[in-house]
Amino acid sequence: MQALKATTLAYAAIALFVLSSAASAATCDRGCLLEQAKQFNAAMLGHTPEKIQLAPDAQIRENTKAITLGESKWVGVTKILSEGVYTDPILGNVIEHVAAERGSGKTVYIGTRLKMVEGRIKEVEINFDDSPRVNAKNLVPYDPIFNTLVPPEERSTREQLERIITSYFKGLTDHQPIQADYDPRCDRYHSGNRVTHNPKNGVEESGDVGCYESNLGPKPWGPATEVRIGLIDPERGIVIGYAILYYGDSPRRMQINEVFKILDGRIRMVDNIGLMEEGITTSGFTR
Incomplete structure (x- = not known):
């Protein structure tokens, strides 16, 4: 009886481990990806990029140049004016186009791609347009x-x-x-x-x-x-x-x-x- 009980407990532990492993490897679905973008924006607006859960070997680039998140032009953004956010759970990407305002009142346009792997951000790709050609009239609100x-x-x-x-x-x-x-x-x-x-x-x-x-x-x-x-x-x-x-x-x-x-x-x-x-x-x- 004791052996049977021990075997049963062992199988239960294995089953729990398998379920836990499957859950941790599960794809980040649309809701999960949208939440990642929301948290990223909040951290960058709050000047707390250290709160973003990056993978240890995360690759971060802005306008093709390798940077740290603390060096991003995002740090000058004070307000998000409009945004379009898109997800692809199969590729693990959430991508947004954001019209935002800097402290000077200038409108900028930002594309940000976050790639999720095993619950952490593996890649951050930022396209940051702060040039005079940004036209807020056709960006706010986002179509x-x-x-x-x-x-x-x-x-x-x-x-x-x-x-x-x-x-x-x-x-x-x-x-x-x-x-x-x-x-x-x-x-x-x-x-x-x-x-x-x-x-x-x-x-x-x-x-x-x-x-x-x-x-x-x-x-x-x-x-x-x-x-x-x-x-x-x-x-x-x-x-x-x-x-x-x-x-x-x-x-x-x-x-x-x-x-x-x-x-x-x-x-x-x-x-x-x-x-x-x-x-x-x-x-x-x-x-």
């Missing part, structure tokens, strides 16, 4: 179209969404975009500036054209390198992609962080943070 659910009959699969955006970035290189991938009404915004269907956008000289036509060649940009898909959300028709965009032989290169809204298999809107600098060679991330 609600990005968070609307796509009707089931109009949804694309993860594979279809990935194919559309992979082709989009290929079009930035060969300037042969696939017309069927674009809604004729598609608009692209750069840090709040509408650069399509707007001949006086002040950012590009494509004229009064849509997303498809603006990528038709010849163009001064290309190739797009280090293309990464950071997030796919079929329910909301969202894909977020990253790339380093070259401008011929010029030392100027742009790090791109783009949120795509896709409805019925076509790109309907693009929210881009594109940071132009000289000498960028890599984002520092490979996936």
